[in-house]
Amino acid sequence: MTSPAVVLIGPPGAGKSTVGALLAERLGVGYRDTDADIVATAGRPIAEIFIDEGEPHFRELERAAVRDALDSHPGVLSLGGGAILDDGTRKLLTGLPVIFLDVQLADAVKRVGLDAPRPLLAVNPRKQWRELMERRRPLYTEVARAVIDTGERSPGQVVDTILDALELRQAAGDAPQAANREEQA
């Protein structure tokens, strides 16, 4: 059993899915997204699960998906934005290399748009996003080993910042940093 090299958390629009796939490519490891796992297992879209069974049921499915991925996936793992709301899911993340991808409202709205298929943002997305972030920010911070502001960074730059924060440059096969090169010369 090997737990993931990196776990990405943060609100909708932070870039967890986009950055996660790119980071996995850079590290040469597999990529998983618990939203995709839930859809595959349930055989239905997330919005439908929310509407038919409600958010508490979705959080249970999500906790099971996170537990399964943490037990079996050694690569990069992206979680859904609300996964950290569940006490059990937060406990599962204890001690892992968790990165909180942060973003401000204006950028998040630009990125996910106003017609996003995310059920929690279906009505009045700006207000919803602001409220959910007020509640979630302390929880993201609580479980994260590092916080990265994605506002002024491209997905590639976010990947570089994660590699630095977790000291994974070498694992990504990057050239040694300047200080090391001088030592070797």
Ligand SMILES: Nc1ncnc2c1ncn2[C@@H]1O[C@H](COP(=O)(O)OP(=O)(O)O)[C@@H](O)[C@H]1O
């Ligand atoms: N750093 C970034 N800069 C600009 N756009 C981004 C960035 N990260 C992600 N995006 C875009 O934002 C949208 C939402 O990204 P996504 O990865 O689905 O976010 P999340 O999984 O966190 O909700 C996508 O269209 C993606 O291309």
Ligand SMILES: O=C(O)C1=C[C@@H](OP(=O)(O)O)[C@@H](O)[C@H](O)C1
């Ligand atoms: O913030 C949330 O509660 C949710 C975020 C979504 O994932 P993304 O953060 O990848 O959009 C998805 O899990 C679901 O719609 C609920």
Ligand SMILES: [Mg+2]
């Ligand atoms: Mg996502």
